[in-house]
Amino acid sequence: MQSEMQKSNLLMQWIYSVFELMVRLYLANVFFSSGWTKIQNWSSTLYFFNDEYHVPFLDPGLAAVLATAGELGLSVLLVLGLFNRRSAFDLFMVNAIAFYSYYSVLKNSAVAIHDHLHWGLLLLLLMISRNGIIKADRVLAFFLN
Numbered sequence: 001m002q003s004e005m006q007k008s009n010l011l012m013q014w015i016y017s018v019f020e021l022m023v024r025l026y027l028a029n030v031f032f033s034s035g036w037t038k039i040q041n042w043s044s045t046l047y048f049f050n051d052e053y054h055v056p057f058l059d060p061g062l063a064a065v066l067a068t069a070g071e072l073g074l075s076v077l078l079v080l081g082l083f084n085r086r087s088a089f090d091l092f093m094v095n096a097i098a099f100y101s102y103y104s105v106l107k108n109s110a111v112a113i114h115d116h117l118h119w120g121l122l123l124l125l126l127m128i129s130r131n132g133i134i135k136a137d138r139v140l141a142f143f144l145n
Contacts, residue, residue, distance in 0.1 A: 017132035023122055024084070028075040030119060031091055035071030038064070053102040063101075070094045078126075081135020088126035095119050 038045040045064050049055065055063035070090060077087040099116040132138075 013133060016130075017134045020126070020129060020132040021081075021134045023126060024078045024081065027088075027091065027119060027122055027126075028078040031071040031078075031094070032075035035068050035075065038068040038071070053098070055097060055101045067094060067098065081132075081137055082140075084135055084137060085127050088123045092120060092123040092127065095123065 045068065046061060049060040049064040049067075053060075053063070055067075058066070071094060074087045074091045074094070077083055078091070095116055099113075099120075
């Protein structure tokens with residue numbers, strides 16, 4: 001009986017881990033694509049950060065660099081599963097600041113608002129979820145212990 005329970009728990013852990021990996025890959029694609037678009041046309045990025053997006057307390061140029069670096073770097077960490085909760089938290093903050101900063105641009109687009117809320121909820125899920133199996137953090141912990 002107990003071995004059946006253990007098998008069931010292991011199966012559920014693998015299903016959860018695959019689901020978590022799919023969420024991480026989806027979010028990484030969203031944010032990496034956004035960061036890549038910013039790099040591809042840096043002059044447009046600087047224009048938007050100067051004239052459209054109103055990031056509080058930061059110089060627009062610095063905000064553009066930080067947003068781009070965050071979207072690119074943190075997406076890679078999500079894919080690898082390194083510092084998963086911290087990466088999800090930092091991307092959540094990037095998403096929240098982006099939503100706040102250009103809400104006036106977004107308010108006429110229910111789809112854009114929905115997307116940011118959707119991404120935020122998925123990032124919250126990653127922040128509070130238990131550790132899945134399919135991530136580099138687990139491999140590192142195994143070798144460091």
